[in-house]
Every structure is written in C-alpha cells, then in structure tokens.
Amino acid sequence: MAARFRHPVNGAAAARPAAVDGTADQSAALDGGASRATAVDATADRPAAPEAAASGGAAAEVRGLSRAFDGRPVLADVDLRIESGEFVALLGRSGSGKSTLLRVLAGLDREAEGTVAASDSAMVAFQEPRLLPWKRVWANIALGLDGTAPKEAAVAALGEVGLADHADAWPLTLSGGEAQRASLARALVREPELLLLDEPFGALDALTRITMHDLVLHLWRRHLPGVLLVTHDVDEALLLADRVLVLADGRIAHEEHIGLPRPRHRDADALLHARDRLLAVLGVHPTGDR
Amino acid sequence: MHPPATAAPPRAPATENGSGAPPRRPAVAPRRRNRLLDRWVSPIALLVGWQLGASLGILPERLLPAPSTVAATALGLLQDGSLVDAVGVSLQRVLTGFAIGATAGIALAVVVGLSRWGDNLVDPPLQMLRTVPIFGLIPLFILWFGIGETPKVALVALAVTIPLYVNTAAGIRGVDPKFRDVAHVLRLSRLGVIRHVVLPGSLPGLLVGLRLSLGSAWLALIVAEQINADAGLGFMINSAREFLRTDIVVLGLIVYSLLGLITDAFVRLLERRALVWRRAFGTR
Ligand SMILES: Nc1ncnc2c1ncn2[C@@H]1O[C@H](COP(=O)(O)OP(=O)(O)OP(=O)(O)O)[C@@H](O)[C@H]1O
Numbered sequence: 001m002a003a004r005f006r007h008p009v010n011g012a013a014a015a016r017p018a019a020v021d022g023t024a025d026q027s028a029a030l031d032g033g034a035s036r037a038t039a040v041d042a043t044a045d046r047p048a049a050p051e052a053a054a055s056g057g058a059a060a061e062v063r064g065l066s067r068a069f070d071g072r073p074v075l076a077d078v079d080l081r082i083e084s085g086e087f088v089a090l091l092g093r094s095g096s097g098k099s100t101l102l103r104v105l106a107g108l109d110r111e112a113e114g115t116v117a118a119s120d121s122a123m124v125a126f127q128e129p130r131l132l133p134w135k136r137v138w139a140n141i142a143l144g145l146d147g148t149a150p151k152e153a154a155v156a157a158l159g160e161v162g163l164a165d166h167a168d169a170w171p172l173t174l175s176g177g178e179a180q181r182a183s184l185a186r187a188l189v190r191e192p193e194l195l196l197l198d199e200p201f202g203a204l205d206a207l208t209r210i211t212m213h214d215l216v217l218h219l220w221r222r223h224l225p226g227v228l229l230v231t232h233d234v235d236e237a238l239l240l241a242d243r244v245l246v247l248a249d250g251r252i253a254h255e256e257h258i259g260l261p262r263p264r265h266r267d268a269d270a271l272l273h274a275r276d277r278l279l280a281v282l283g284v285h286p287t288g289d290r
Numbered sequence: 291m292h293p294p295a296t297a298a299p300p301r302a303p304a305t306e307n308g309s310g311a312p313p314r315r316p317a318v319a320p321r322r323r324n325r326l327l328d329r330w331v332s333p334i335a336l337l338v339g340w341q342l343g344a345s346l347g348i349l350p351e352r353l354l355p356a357p358s359t360v361a362a363t364a365l366g367l368l369q370d371g372s373l374v375d376a377v378g379v380s381l382q383r384v385l386t387g388f389a390i391g392a393t394a395g396i397a398l399a400v401v402v403g404l405s406r407w408g409d410n411l412v413d414p415p416l417q418m419l420r421t422v423p424i425f426g427l428i429p430l431f432i433l434w435f436g437i438g439e440t441p442k443v444a445l446v447a448l449a450v451t452i453p454l455y456v457n458t459a460a461g462i463r464g465v466d467p468k469f470r471d472v473a474h475v476l477r478l479s480r481l482g483v484i485r486h487v488v489l490p491g492s493l494p495g496l497l498v499g500l501r502l503s504l505g506s507a508w509l510a511l512i513v514a515e516q517i518n519a520d521a522g523l524g525f526m527i528n529s530a531r532e533f534l535r536t537d538i539v540v541l542g543l544i545v546y547s548l549l550g551l552i553t554d555a556f557v558r559l560l561e562r563r564a565l566v567w568r569r570a571f572g573t574r
Pocket residue numbers: 069070074092093094095096097098099100101127
C-alpha cells in the first residue's frame with residue numbers, strides 16, 4: 001500500500017517518509033540535491049524529511065508544524081508521529097487547535113508551515129458529520145468508493161455502526177448521533193491507513209458511546225490503521241489509546257503511554273495515575289469526573 | 291404567484307381551523323378542498339361580471355369582447371389550425387433560445403463558481419450586462435442579425451442566460467466549503483466534485499434562476515415578436531390589431547399566460563422532485 005505525501009504544506013513543500021512509500025525513490029531521483037536523504041520529495045523546498053520517517057512504519061508524521069490565523073498562533077512547532085497501526089488519542093481544551101492539527105494531517109490546510117507526511121489513504125470523521133444532504137445515507141457512504149459493489153459495501157458499513165435500517169434515509173432526517181455514526185461508517189468503509197477522528201462520539205449517549213468504543217477498537221484491530229482520536233474525554237482516551245497526547249499552548253505538552261491491554265476498565269490502577277497527570281496538564285484538579 | 295394550497299405542508303390547514311379545536315386528521319382533507327374552492331370564487335365572479343357586462347352592452351365589444359366571443363374565436367382558430375401553428379412557431383423560438391441561454395448560463399456559472407480566474411474574468415462583464423436593459427438591445431440585434439428568427443432567439447437566449455447565471459453562480463458560491471473538504475478527503479475527481487457536490491448543492495439557486503429565466507424568456511419572446519414577425523403568436527396579435535380583432539388580441543394574451551403557467555408548473559414539478567431531500571426534512 002503506497003503511502004505518500006498528499007499535500008504540500010507551505011507552498012510546494014512535500015516530504016514523505018521514503019520507507020513508507022515505494023514511489024519516493026523515483027521522486028528523490030529527480031531531486032536537485034536540496035535533500036540529504038532519499039526521503040525528500042522532488043518538489044520539496046525544505047529538506048526536512050525527518051530521519052525517523054525513513055525508519056519506516058509511520059502512518060503520519062509532522063515536524064515543526066506551525067499554524068496561525070490572522071497572526072494569532074494556534075499551533076507552534078508541533079512534532080507528532082503516529083506509527084502505522086498505533087492508536088493515539090489527542091486531548092486538549094476547546095480551541096487548543098486539535099481540529100486544526102487534524103485538518104493539516106488530512107491535507108485540508110495548505111497554509112500551515114512545517115513538514116507533514118501522511119498516508120494518502122487518510123480518512124476523516126469530522127467534528128460535525130458533514131453528510132451531503134442531497135444524497136441518501138448509503139450514497140454518502142459509497143461516494144467515491146470504487147469497487148464492484150459500492151452500495152453493498154456502504155450498507156455493510158452502515159450495518160456495523162447499527163444504521164442498516166437508515167441506509168435509504170435522507171441525512172437531514174437522521175438524529176445527531178445517527179449522523180455521527182454514518183460519518184464514522186464513511187471513514188471506516190475505506191479501510192484507511194490513517195484514521196482521523198475528530199470527537200466522533202461527541203453527540204452520542206453514554207450507552208451508544210460504549211458500543212462505538214468497542215466498534216472502533218474492533219475495526220482498528222481488524223485493519224490496523226494508525227488512529228488519531230481527538231476527544232475531550234480523558235477516560236475515553238485512556239480506555240482506547242496506546243498513547244495519549246495533550247495539546248496545549250500550540251504544542252504537544254504531554255504524552256502518556258498506556259501499556260495496559262484492552263479491554264480496559266476505567267478504574268484500573270494503571271490508569272489512575274495517568275488520569276491524574278493528564279487532568280493536571282489540562283489544568284483540572286482531579287476531583288470531578290473530567 | 292400566490293402560494294397554492296397544494297404546496298402548503300399538510301399540517302397548515304389543521305392550524306387554520308384555529309378556534310381551539312384539536313387538529314383532527316380526517317378534518318384536513320375537506321378543508322383543503324374548501325380552501326381551494328375559496329380561491330376560485332373571485333376569479334369566477336370577475337369572469338361572470340365580464341360576460342354580463344359585455345352581454346348587456348356596458349363593455350363595448352370593440353374594446354373588450356365577451357369571454358364567450360373569445361372562446362368562440364379560440365375554437366375557430368383551433369379548428370383551422372392557425373392557432374396551433376402560431377403557438378408552434380413561438381414555442382420553437384422560446385425553446386431554442388432557452389436551450390442556448392440555459393446552457394450558457396449554467397456553464398458560465400460553473401466556470402465562475404469553480405475557479406478564481408473564471409470569477410475574475412467572467413463575472414464582471416456578466417454583472418455589467420445584467421444592468422443593460424435587454425430590450426434596449428433590440429435595435430442592435432436587428433442590425434446584427436437581421437429580422438429573421440435569429441434576433442428573436444438571441445434575445446430569448448440572453449434573457450435566459452443572465453438570471454440563470456446569476457442565481458446558479460450564487461448557488462455554487464453558497465455551497466458550504468465544508469462539503470468541499472469532504473470531497474477532498476474522499477478523493478473525488480474534479481468532475482466528481484462538480485457532479486456530487488457543486489451542482490446538487492447549488493440546485494436550489496439554479497431552480498430559482500430557472501423559474502426567473504423562464505419568465506423572462508416569455509417576456510423577451512413577446513417583445514421580440516411585437517417588433518417584427520411573419521409568424522407566431524406575436525404576429526397573430528399584431529395583425530389582429532390592424533383588423534381591430536380585439537378578440538384575437540385577448541386570445542393571444544391568454545395563450546401567452548397559459549404557456550407561462552405551464553412552464554412555471556413544470557419548474558415547480560422539477561423543484562419538488564429535485565429537492566426531495568429538503569422536503570424530507572421539512573415534513574419530518
Ligand atoms: N479558519 C479559521 N480562521 C480563523 N481562526 C480559526 C480558523 N480555524 C480555527 N481557528 C481558530 O483556531 C483555534 C483552534 O481551533 P480548533 O478548531 O483547532 O480548536 P479545537 O481544539 O478543535 O477545539 P474544539 O475542542 O472546541 O473543537 C480557535 O481559536 C479557532 O478560533
């Protein structure tokens with residue numbers, strides 16, 4: 001599976017992890033020598049292909065990423081690497097730039113500065129479901145799917161998120177949680193190498209949330225994409241992720257490795273300390289639930 | 291157009307019976323029919339009044355013939371085939387002009403809506419053209435195209451292009467950029483983006499443009515046919531005027547408005563079918 005640099009960041013710059021990418025060599029051959037490693041794309045004007053990427057296996061890698069809106073910095077020098085098959089959760093207060101980072105990884109932000117390498121089969125479940133209202137639910141899922149039977153694949157994916165009955169509905173008739181699940185199905189049906197989930201469980205009730213946690217873990221185990229899950233919920237992050245990051249002041253301010261095997265229980269001892277530390281970084285005193 | 295009772299959401303009549311009565315479903319259907327009838331009372335009264343006035347000699351036949359006279363004339367012209375011929379000629383002008391204008395209007399709107407250069411280069415002249423009174427162009431068109439079919443079709447085409455362009459372009463600009471992000475993530479091709487996102491997203495605007503442009507298409511036709519024509523509805527009306535055949539003039543006007551009504555109904559139908567996804571929401 002070819003992962004390559006989909007989106008030039010900062011103009012023409014486009015580096016890609018060579019080891020992840022069979023086509024990198026050919027573009028490196030075109031390279032005029034601005035680069036030190038084979039890992040730099042021909043069009044790169046910054047020779048910043050990260051060494052780590054060359055060691056292979058990254059679903060996404062970001063180096064020195066900065067983004068400002070109207071002169072107000074939101075991301076400042078973010079480094080982030082997601083191994084392929086790794087489940088990473090990203091915490092951060094509202095407005096800390098989580099969605100912004102995710103957009104960069106999805107190749108939707110061309111104005112960010114820094115190097116970004118991401119699998120070209122990245123899929124996003126956006127913070128709001130963003131189903132096209134003029135297409136029936138199944139057609140939303142099938143949109144852009146090639147293959148012999150896109151509708152069957154779409155309906156099957158809807159079945160996995162418990163929406164088989166709504167395949168023929170119009171998106172505007174779905175409830176908030178249903179729309180969010182449909183959006184999740186749209187991302188999952190493509191079996192991406194990098195799955196970017198922006199608060200995908202935000203509009204779900206506690207029970208459906210648990211079901212969806214199981215579903216995401218199940219699908220993650222089956223296809224082993226790299227996952228970046230943006231969430232506000234510290235417990236959710238601790239239950240699901242291999243690694244929990246906190247975004248604060250425009251950079252990754254904290255990192256927790258969670259070695260505990262799944263399924264995890266939220267009261268597990270190993271999680272207690274991690275939770276306290278995360279809450280402390282987030283500026284919450286660990287008395288409440290969040 | 292007045293909002294017809296049939297387009298009202300089903301619950302509207304139920305709220306209308308106000309007076310605190312619980313809205314019972316079975317009561318809805320008869321009330322709807324009554325309301326439709328209510329709306330026909332005054333037109334029918336006018337028609338009866340007109341007929342009476344003419345029959346009693348209050349309305350001079352030369353200025354406004356009786357409805358019965360107009361109906362008889364219509365029957366006669368239908369039987370000798372001249373009305374059908376005239377309508378055929380006019381319809382052909384309008385359809386040709388409309389096809390050309392619609393293609394141009396939508397294509398220009400897509401170009402403008404999808405590329406910055408298209409927007410920079412194409413939009414300004416079209417916006418300027420919009421302010422030119424198009425009937426003022428008739429002398430120019432006659433000089434350019436002569437007095438055959440071409441200037442008439444061209445005038446209709448222009449009358450269609452402008453409103454369709456303006457509304458479709460606005461519709462395309464109004465498509466939520468978030469949907470373009472979705473298209474990007476799903477890796478739709480450029481054509482796929484147009485087909486699945488841009489055009490359906492701009493459909494509400496396009497349909498408004500379609501309705502306006504059909505209205506102005508008929509208007510342009512009528513004006514163009516008044517100037518010079520040797521066939522068609524306008525010619526029929528003009529020659530009738532020379533022979534003081536007020537009944538034929540009135541008949542021509544009625545036919546024009548019927549044609550306008552039919553095309554309008556057609557667009558309504560199209561709207562209902564194309565925008566089901568919105569209706570599904572409204573009636574949920
Ligand atoms: N297109 C934009 N133009 C201007 N400012 C923006 C834009 N996009 C994001 N921002 C700003 O960047 C900051 C970070 O936004 P972002 O959406 O990344 O936050 P977030 O961490 O996802 O928050 P939340 O948890 O509430 O979703 C916010 O202050 C927001 O106002």
